[in-house]
Amino acid sequence: MTKRLLVIMTALCLLLSCFPLAASAAAGDSVEIKLTIGSPTVTINGTASKIQPPVKENGTTLVPLSIITKAFGAKLKLEKNKIITLTYNSTIVVLTIGSNDVKVNGTVTKLSTAPKIVNSVTLVPVRVIAQAFGATVVPSGNLITITGKVAGEAAATNSGGLSGIDTDAGKTKVGDSYYGWSMNYPTDLSLSYQSDNGNWSVWSDGSGDPSVIVSVSDVEETLTKQELRDHIQTYFDDNELVMEKKTISVGGVSYEKMVTKSRDGWFFEYRGTQKDSRIYTVMSGAKAATRDALNKYQDLLDSFALSFNKSDRTLKDVTKVVDGLITIHDEDYGLEVKLPVQWLRDTESPTPLFFNADEGLIDFAIKSVQNNETAGQWRAAERAKLEKEFASDYIRNFEESTITLKNGQAQVLKYEFSWNKTKWITEYDVFLIAGDHKYHISFYSLKEDGSKGKGLFDTIVNSLVIDTKYVDGNFSEMDDEDLAGQVIKKSSKKYGYSIELPATWTAEDKDFEQDSVFYYTDYGYFQLTVADNVTASSYVNWYKDYVSADKDMKALDAKVTQSTTTMINGNLITRVDTVLNEAAKPYSDSMYLFEKNNRLYIVQFTAPQAYDTVAYQALNTQVLQSLTFN
Template sequence: MTKRLLVIMTALCMLLACFPIAASAAAGDSVVIKLTIGSPTVNINGVDSKIQPPVKENGTTLVPLSVITKAFGAKLNLEKNKIITLKYNSTVVVLTIGSKEVKVNGVVTKLTTAPKIVNSVTLVPVRVIAQAFGATVVPSGNLITITGKVAGDAASTNTGGTSGIDTDAGKTKVGDSYYGWSMNYPTDLSLSYQSDNGDWTVWSDGSNNPTVVVGIEDEEDTLTKEELRDQIQTYFGDNELVMEKKTISVGGVSYEKMVTKSRDGWFFEYRGIQKDKRVFVVMSGVKATSRDALNKYQDLLDSFTLSFDKSDRSLKDVTKVVNGFITVHDEDYGIEVKLPVNWHRDTESSTPLFFNVDEGLIDFAIKSTVDNETAEQWRAKERAKLEKQFASDYIRNFEESTITLKNGQGQVLKYEYTWDKKNWITEYDVFLIAGDHKYSVSFYLIKADSLKTKLMFTQIINSLSIDTKYVDSNFSEIEEATDLEGQVLKKSSNKYSYSIELPATWTADEKDFESSLVSYYTDHGTFFLNVIEDATALEYNKALASYLNTDEDAVAAGAEISQNVMVNINGSMFQRIDVVYPKASQPLKSSVYMIERNNRLYVLQFTVSQANDSAGYQEEVTKVLESLKFN
């Protein structure tokens, strides 16, 4: 293969990697990850770190999970010691160690290679996660370069404002009636934190250090002794060494016990037990010079039992669950809402965000009011945006209605949309104007049962309460990012003798126009402009055909050329090649426009989800192409 074809082939490798970012994703700092198959070194934004070397199996590159979570700021949750849930802005990716199935926002697709554990490090397929995060993956031999955006800023963990139970006179026990556990009352500690649904409860000493913890996880399978011990180890910190591991009996009940010591001087005792479809882990911790310091909590741990006697008046119930719902407070935004117990708050999100990976997602936003704008007008404007954003056969069943909320009349916009014409997502958007601000609440629900979907929406929205006085007092003007709509930025390259106008709403990724490659995140996908020296369109066509027929990822995505024609743009003839990827998790369309000038091949590539390949998007692409001028 000639040197020119190698350069073209490298450019072609971007085709499958150019997945669109979600319109609602928070724009963060750029992140560039460079790693090499078989090498223990990763470079993230110019800084080298040591990792478990990436491997390639069946054409799929597996990288350490920690590279993804740390570089992109994705939130990680591990269930059953094997189910991995990644939250990146509004995108939820679920993988399972040993399984070739992956869920992206509820849509199931197949992997060629399953996630695995190597030397106690979890390795995951990098491309499917990067694609879901809107990042690009460019392979060049064994070197892989991943370019994307860091997720939105993390918010501090909400402690729920729970007060200590040691002020409850007459209480000698504490427990949770929903989860069905109880134990002796820790008189020298205070209840310092509970998760929203009560599956994580922490008691602390006077220095606010976690001292006694009860953790609960759902587990469908019956675990062996070793599997239960593995589950306990998911609670460990990064530097804990195991000092004891055995089965113990307390009151005739068997527990798996582990004692550890961290490198910073903490000793921990863990006890794990499974009942029905839940795993309970109760633990104590103390910073000391000897593990004997744990002995002061032995009686408390021994008192832990998987029962809750509602008739026992000495028993303090700390449950957060009432009739299957939990009440969630977000003090920073002045909101209170009731959610099903199996829903979770995204504690890493800077705005209120709640989700269940199998049911859906809810987000909440505050903006400043616009002079004389009504909620009905706001709803109409948002509907017009959606109709422009989606191709007509990917969005359907618009319904408009009015709902009475605790803070006034809300306007509801209900609709359904899809990325693949197979799996449809129901969304309810609620618009409320109260005081100096306007509020939007979006419900993304993936349940197939429309009756249950509507019931869930109704229950949740009717419970929503907003402290509008607090918001008006603490939030000032929050303008919408509409002032850039319709505006363009003119860019030019002296080295490569061209100029081009790009929408001001696009976000630059590689923006040095004196280099051979520039790239942008568009409103609905990605844009690349690549200048290849001493190359021809014919060579590109040959390389493209080879790539689509031999690249394993392209073949798996069903890549094929849907159109190859000559088009006239401002009097110049461009070759246009459309490549579709119908089997991708979000079916894609990539349009490549090529023209030869001065011994150079200019390649403009627009990649978009087929769902967003709308008339409005095509109009935007046409304007960009028509703005291209050569010096």
């Protein structure tokens, strides 16, 4: 089982320790809690449950946090695995595990005993929290009685939308209505993690390690038995030993079953089956001395079914898909957006970026407002850049409009661009100014049917909600330095040259004392290479043979279109032009060869043909003319 699963959401499991509520409490209902220091029994409105025993330290009684959140309907948020924020109506209580500071509606006071974790359960001072919620705490020896009312908007969930599975009175099964599966209610586990679209769900015990996992994968063909086993093995770590591998039948469904052991002491059981175009994999894991530790999950795994009965009121639906859409939150950017279920989040991107390989992509950027700029002025400037960047026959059909979003009115620039004049991509750029910042949303539609692309754009963008107060409070100036027109002079002592490059270019290999440097330009790529004791004519001959014979160049349909000589700054140079007519994105490549001091200097510019504009050629000429030799 992949190592990332073994560390998912540990703190959530610590917070959401398991005990059942007697019944679903409504907002405003009275709550009476009776518990005893040192006793594992608590009664809530007369119904007894088992808990981690409360303790008394330095005169302060510490009780399981879950009693507070579940009985009073307090909302829970966890940050940095230790900062706990409880919200009860208009009251906000902030505690930190291991800290004696408590903040109630912004006012900080000191606790005699800090919140702590005992046997994987978070214990908190009961009196300060209960009194903040307007409840009364009455001690009688070791017996403590707490009375109060359920919050006006009762919720036993954390900010990520996950909850202890045991909070749902009357529920005996869980499942996902979109993916069509169900299983028995894991009463001793908590739903600790779900992927954005819910195709990966993790239930954990109090230790924070994954105990049971359900994964759903889409496939286009029917898998053989061996292919299904190969699929299961994609979940393995490199150090897992296969201890059992066979076909089993449970409830009339055939599964491929594999049991493994990792070198670090974990046992795992995997069961995989296919129904129509989906593979369902159910997994359990336990760190133990023997595989017998997996036995406690057998009944749960045996109950897994490839169905979801929407009329079954005992079945809890954990789906994240509503009307074919998923809701994604990016708290770092104060962003909420609804996307089709097949879309994915780019977790490697530093800014919010979501995509579907067949449908398109949407990204999101923040900058600060400058000089009382309007959204209309911003849009006009961006259009001018595009018209300069693209060759005229690679961009078309500009349309300007206004759209009303949940955060205000925005300007929209729609246009089509192409890399090959055959397949056209529709882009919608949305320009919103709200508060101290401006927001650029770019939507790229790959749908050939323009109306479907427009419908997808409307669905996604109209769902967009930005917490502009959060952005203004946490982001300051976000404008990049205007480097347009600026150049940076680079020199090489070893190879005896200097050259001026645009400051907007990004270096990949930038050590000019090496024989090659490489930059990403505004349009494509730039490379400067130095070779000793090589002539321009011999290099050109070698290059032509390479282009005509190399299989990779053939795959790109590469052709040398011209080889000429000319003078630049008094230096005789050879220019070789090549086109790479690869169907999806044709490129043009120009090499300039300088012979100097028994060395050959090769300056190379490569860019998509869509960017081969007058401005691009002028910039290349400017760089070439800046090249001087010692």
